[in-house]
Amino acid sequence: MKDSLIQANKLISQATNILVATPKNPSNDALAAALGLYDVLNELGKKPQLVATGASPEALQFLPSFQNIQTTLRTTAQLKITLDTKRAPVQSVTYDIDDKNNLLTFSLEVDPPTDAPRSDEIVANAVSTELIPGTIDLVITVGANNIEQLSDIQAQNKRLLYDTPLISIDNNPNNTQFGQVHLHKITSASLAEIVLSLITESAPQTLTPQAATALLAGIITSTRNFESARTTPDSFHAASVLLEHKADQQTIIKHLYRTKSLPLLKLWGRALGRLEAKPELGLVHTFVTPDDFISSESSSKDVPQVVDEIANSIKNGNLVLLLWQPETTRRVRGILYNGEEQLRRLAKPLGGVLKNQKLVFRVQFRDIQGAQQHIFDLLAKEL
Template sequence: MEASVKQQASELIKGAQSILLVGHKNPDGDALGSLLALKIVLEKMGKKTDCVTSDAPNKIFNFLPRISEIGRKIEVSDDFIISVDTSSVEIEKIGYKKEDSGKKLVNIVITPRGKGRFSAENISFPQAKPKYDLIISVDTPNIERLGEIAPSLDIFYEIPLINIDHHPSNEKFGKINLVELVATSTSEILVSLFESLSKDNQIIDADVATCLLTGLIYDTSSFQNVNTTPKSLTIAAQLVAAGARQQEIVKNLYKTKSMETLKLWGLVLTKVSEDKENKFLYSSVSREDLEKTGADESALSGVIDELLKSATEVDFALLLSERQGYVHGSLRSIAKGVNVARIAESFGGGGHEVAAAFRVNGTLKDNQQTILEKIAKMQKGNGAEKVGNEPLAKEVKSDENTVAEKSEEMVSPTVEDVETGTKGAEQAEEPEKTEQEQVKEVVFEKSVLEAKVEEVSESETANENELISDAQRVADAILTEPQINSEEPIESKEDDSKEDRDASGRVITKW
């Protein structure tokens, strides 16, 4: 029987000796937690490891164990090796001479010892061995997301790569692709991978558990996002039991803010507006706001989550922040079934159903009103894509992680280009579906949801009600005020239609 993807990944890791660990640029809590947890576990197994991201981690993650060991550059061996066979002739000395004859030649001079002589048969040019025999990429949907380290990654095509991720847009660029779309984070995936790597219960110690719980908390916004699952809460409880320093995580991620950051957040919250007709909340940050408060762009990472706390009966929240030469849009879904990635895609961005982002060239002043009008049009269902009620299993084409900052590298058209169709015309509305087609779609969506429930369950025999009840108690133990959304299963009608024909032979459908 063919081994599962997880088993294949485990075997490849067990056979490797020197492993390179890489994560996406502007690394967030999930990427950093995954990298460091992997580093600690692999070194426990006797492996040599290097961790690399193209950008330095945000200082709020300085509490993570061994965070200082994450480098900025991949060490690749570019040595050209000349081998000399000395079995019959020994070497007296080796030197070189520069020959400036227009070609700028360097002659390597090998002087034999005694009366022996070297010939071309004694010389060979073996390929330099790579420093690593395995690469593991975490939380990264494609090679481009690795940022500045990507150009040096020709070794990606020479060395086996394990791609571990949870994003729908993952391009499956590894030899082994451990991509689980139902997982809330990459850290969640690693828990079961570590269990398959070692039967030792101590493989996940307090430091590893802290790293993994950081990823879980960060990508679920402290278990407040609608993508939070019973499985993620159960895993969180396991990590706390293993020694994860939950209070330390919460303190550093949510309770330690500079005065400049607090001023910026306060300013953003005073500018919050609600489009009641189209059911979304929005605010904005200009370059002047950053200068006025003394905050930098890194302070924006938590603002969108603060907006969620201000939300009432709306579908999603939007934060527009002015950067150098463009406007960055961060989106977070609040209501179940609302796919904010559809909005981001319309501006050339992308992401998850519950968290997405985009960028538009130009200033906030020139673009804000156009962006809001386009989104309002989509909410009314008059645009190419109506937001909301998207199938939960539908994949997103463009790449975006759960944090808005992760899409800063996306190149997208201006709003004017999008509206005029110069960089991609909007699709025409689909024709109205018949009642029978609508019923078939409901049945299909129900089957998708049932399949997801089966994947989330730890055991086929687990009682779903007991699992959700346990998860609720876990949330109460981990958070002071958990916000867990529940969703009733979708009901679908069975097709009881019968065919009759009228006098002219036309089919009459009865329900």
């Protein structure tokens, strides 16, 4: 990946207006890595914008640059006004700003030749205007497996992703190799580690404490605080580099792990109370009902963290299955966690989306028992 890092840094050095983009509904790792990259680009004197459509992970709101996330692409257009001074010799130019009516008025005093028509006609013929659309010099995608995952950005500017140099950062083996420069490392436990490699290759001095904290948050969420089987020696090395650059590990742990709301704890307790094991499938499973959400005053947004807590308490490598019925619909949804290779094999038959080591899916059942048996049969067949 050395050559790709060199190419990527060359493109960054040549660009000014840089778009950092994530897939719709980005994972914690993708967004944290993008935030760290955004901070570094600012430090380099670039003009970056970070676009993340859909829902951004609320757990990362403590990162300062979170407030700079955009859901729409912003381009700064220029209005170019040209005056042909040969046709209209200018003596003076004045302007007036009318804040009340939001008007900007230019006044030109010209000195027309004696045989020329009226001065207002001279100015009208000598002045031209041109609207110059804003430009993006470079696009950097973080965590997108294919260009279709950036469809919301494409809808805003159909040609941008095809006509602009594009650097793709990803660790998914199913990446379609879109773009011109590929920073792809499937053995990397987190996207933040790849972004760190890009930064340290050419500009380690730009790694501010704020950027380092964002990247460390990405590594910690992706490796479940270094307890996941995905964790590699490179993960620990990257973390040590970030800590040397003053990454605030305590703040990360405080916001990602120690702060648990009472509704979350109640929902977790209900899920634990129903936890069962199926050793023949290497699976532990549980479920929560609409009544559980009501009585615990929680919501479907808390389900992924409940799965994390169950996995952290088991730590035996089993797949974790949690089924639930959302408050607004009775159609059963589910999350499978752990064993990324297994989850990739199950993604297609379940029609699910793999995100943050979790396979999120929905099934054509309106009862938990029927959905459970369907999943058990599928696991027995596929695994």
